[in-house]
Amino acid sequence: MAIPELPSPDGLVLRPFRGVRFAVDDLAAVTSPPYDLISREDVQTLLDAHPNNVVRLILPGSDQHRYAEARETMLSWLASGVLATDDLPALYVYEQSGPGVLLRGLIGDLGLSDPGKRIVLPHENVMPGTVADRLALMRTTESNLEPIFLLYDGDGGFTSRLIADVTTTRRPAVDVLTDDGIAHRLWALTDQEELDGVAAELYGRQALIADGHHRYATYLALQREYHAEGRGPGPWDFGLALLVDSTAYPPDLKAIHRVIPGLPLQEAAARAKGAWQVHDFAHVEEALEALASATGPAFVLAGNGPSHLLTDPDPVQVEHAMPAARSARWKSLVTSVLSEFLLPKVWGIQDDERSVLIVHHDPAIAVRMARRESGTAVIVRPLNVEDVLAIAAEGERVPRKSTSFGPKPRTGLILRTFATG
Template sequence: MQIYPFRALRYNTAVVDLEDVVTQPYDKISPAMQDAYYARSPFNLIRVILGKREPDTADDNVYTRAAAYLADWRQKNVLEEDNAPALFGYAQRYTVPGTTEVRERRGLICLGHLYDYAEKVVYRHEQTLSKPKSDRLSLFKATRTYCEQIYMLYADPAFTVEQLIFGNNTGEPATPPDQTVTDEYGVVHMLWHVTDPRTINLIVTALQDKKLIIADGHHRYETSTAYARERATELGLPDSTTHTATRTEQVYGADDGAPSEYADEHGQTTLPAPPFPEAAMMMTLVNMDAPGITILPAHRVVFGLPAGAVPNFLERAGDYFDVTRVDATHTAQDADAAKAQDAEQIEDASALLAPLNQTESVAFLAATRDGNYLLTAKPAAIEAALQTFTPRQRALDVVQLHGLVLEQLLGLSAESIRNQQNLRYLRSAPEAIAQVARGEADIAFLVKPVTLEQLQTVSLSGEVMPQKSTDFYPKLLSGLAFYALD
């Protein structure tokens, strides 16, 4: 993987308080969060990454307004460009949801070269939808700025990057962070500004042979890769997604391909740069071998089913799963009680999740208004029913849930699932149960989280999982750094 340092745009903390202007990623922002961000500061990033849609015209719309905000903030020095190319160490200290365990996830903010998947440098792990791609491309073309990073995974048991940036791979970093901000979930985000050319080139070299797996940001990666190809054609340049030549290599030669040895004609250290600005995008790279990664389950809530669909599903499910009734502290039929008492919802969820999490084989929990059921897979029956999937995919809980339960037993089409016509994804098990209890949904499927090993195995094999198979926590904070192409 070829990475590059960059001269980042960053919020000027002499003008704004960082906590007032940063946000969660655009696709994790609810309408209530959007309103809160708008009220927090006139310079909050929400106006760019997820602006409010007003009566729009071709010349005045959510995308043109985003570009205008960025231009205005740069003119007012609310956003300032760094004096020199840099990389950023990025650490997030957080409590694992539902526990008291504190973890720290460390990564590297950089520019990453955009590769076509066929190059087998960058791998995806789940399917994507067309609508988010169109929206993000329109925003990017208007602003020509990356305001958010995508989250990438790589493997390095030697912890080379961690040693270079933090001085170690566990324990307190050797130096204090240059910036610290705490988000609305209590996650502490810390940033280290790395400008030393030798250190940068050592990091570039250390990552050059690594393969990346997209953790969060599939839509944005695919959108950016398509745009890089488009711009290469417009500029009369070779397709950059099929090779990794840098601007330094083009001018001075690759010097045996070792970026740490780059020098100009005067022997001064130089830094690699993209062959043209659109050939790279802003990323955060996280080492899968380091501690601190948390994957949460993404529960499925199904609604809008015809009358009799749930009893019929439970009857048919017995052909493929061992179906066991699981009682919570009070039944999901008591909608008023479930709606009024959050504590009871949480107690119900804990009672239902306990037997699910204790099951070593593939299993999930179906919560209905008439009862709750643990479904444990019958391997032979599952294999026969999912012949269109590879053995690696068939072994995944989410594939069995989507390919067999949602499509075959409940009769939802693959298209309706992709478009979420009858389906919602929720991190909160209590809320998923409560929606069924309130009559807002017909059935909630509580699932176990995908493991890092499963993700790595499936992705590097060139296969994919259903959309929303993983929920990495915490999310990368948006607004810590910007990559402006102009």
């Protein structure tokens, strides 16, 4: 049986949709960080914060019935009025502000495009297990529970001017302060002339996926699945997305660290000495200071005992480990050296979800986890934004979990269901 051709726009499409929003008194208490930033300890804290916290939908548990439970929870909240659907389709202006933080963009239905058209540009590889998990949740709930985060070059055009006007002159539909001190506001754009202006400007643009590669891969997988079943065009041809003009609101790119359970720190350092310069430090803080000023590929190894700074890897060994087809820029990335050389060649470890744990942003959390797991924390410097953009523009993808663009949208402010999309 031939697979039907999928609907695919020839330009960037962000269409209005009827948002689903919490109708509770304490809106902050039902929101959460994105699912992949929530630790096991955080889950319980969020559950305790409010009986209707969105974590019950995005991370519904660990047993075989968890996806069905998420669906039943969502249907119950819709029936009881905990969740309510907006009357009119809208694009939603989203603002996130706080000390050192200002992000503004549009949340809407992103038209899913053929990757070959290079309208939506991924820059990072994904792991099949995570996609399978998100696909099962999305298929069962028939909803997009949190937006992916896209960047585009708006160059101060109509959309950017409209967002600036809306956020400074109009009353928001949502105005909430979360416990991290960040204010989140939403405005619904329903004026047809404004919507048409946005649509016309965006159609000729490209967008880079800053955050949400696994969710975007899930959007595409579900679209293919539903069309193979003969469902035809529908809400599965779109996915919830936040689109931000990177010229007006430059992103913050942070590091993602690794923890290798069961690899003792001193063994990790000893095995690295055949390929790296290994510098010893009594305190991890000293090693991190040295990492900040190091040139070329460098990592801090930390856990139980003295810390170590790895610098100046053997260039012959590194080059031999790198895939021949990759560009010189890709080979120079610290995460490429980590995933292609340090992990598999030096330590004999496969870079997968079971062998390598992920910690976003905070080295201290990675060190604590390494000590708890009797393993090694690998502290990584953030990549350069220009390198990521250039690699994506050439059609390459950086290794998995190489980038953490921010500030990330808060989960639970607005949802999208297929029934209303």
